[in-house]
Amino acid sequence: MAKLDFHFSPGACSLATHIALEEAGATFTPKPTYTRKGQTRTPEYLALNPKGKVPLLIVDGKPLTENTAILTFLSRSYPNAKLLPAGDALKEAEALSFIAWCASGVHPVMSRFFGPQNFCDLPDSADNVKALAAKATAANFALIEKALEGKDWVFGEWSVADAYIFVFYNWATKLGLDVSQYPNYGKHFERMKQRPAVQRALAREAEALAAMDKAA
The missing domain is CATH 1.20.1050.10 (Glutathione S-transferase Yfyf (Class Pi); Chain A, domain 2)
Structure with missing residues (x-):
């Protein structure tokens, strides 16, 4: 399978993709990127996603943005997970x-x-x-x-x-x-x-948020 790096902001709309990754059983590297701390506006992040938003899924080094596109990609990459209605x-x-x-x-x-x-x-x-x-x-x-x-x-x-x-x-x-x-x-x-899958995603996001708050 493709190498996946997943940029998300705890509590943001990227949670939809986060849950989908867990439901799919995908292997991915989580990359907490907190929007309210300006982490999506850094030069490094904007080089990956000029929109300055989450979610961002890096697929074998190629950036994929927008929940609709990412969820569709995951559905077709992990058909056994049945992330979207299939066969019709x-x-x-x-x-x-x-x-x-x-x-x-x-x-x-x-x-x-x-x-x-x-x-x-x-x-x-x-x-x-x-x-x-x-x-x-x-x-x-x-x-x-x-x-x-x-x-x-x-x-x-x-x-x-x-x-x-x-x-x-x-x-x-x-x-x-x-x-x-x-x-x-x-x-x-x-x-x-x-x-x-939802519990795992929420737990990871809570842990990432706690780590960010502690580092502030």
Whole structure:
């Protein structure tokens, strides 16, 4: 198999790829790269990923960026792990459509909570930015809630789509958002936490975060 180096920031959207790597049983070298400490803006990192973001997967020395692309690559590289629906082109496309929406629809909205000044730099605008983000997030979570209706996983069987939406619910709990109206989503979050691959990824990220805080 390819040599994999995985750059992630604890708690960031790279957790989706982190979980996928663990679910696949992939052998990889973890490279904690903490965004809030500016580690994705160093010359060394930008030489690998000029976007200055995570996740970044180095595959045999070649950089691969963006969760949607990385998750697709892992699905095709580790077919036995069944990271995406296989054997049906339409079902795979539907899963990729959902993942793309996570990346382009859900994630950018929730990013406003973490850096409201990046979306509006007018004085005293942060609360308004967050309020609008909360409204848009509620609409997105309602769609996820509907997608999980009567199912344990988004597409019936577990897939990396479930890893991606786990990230958002995790953020919501840390932000203190009201998630009481999304019971299906809440149960999904608890099921995800019981998966050994998720537990391994979370433990590694907690260890990396503790090490970074200690070094600060």
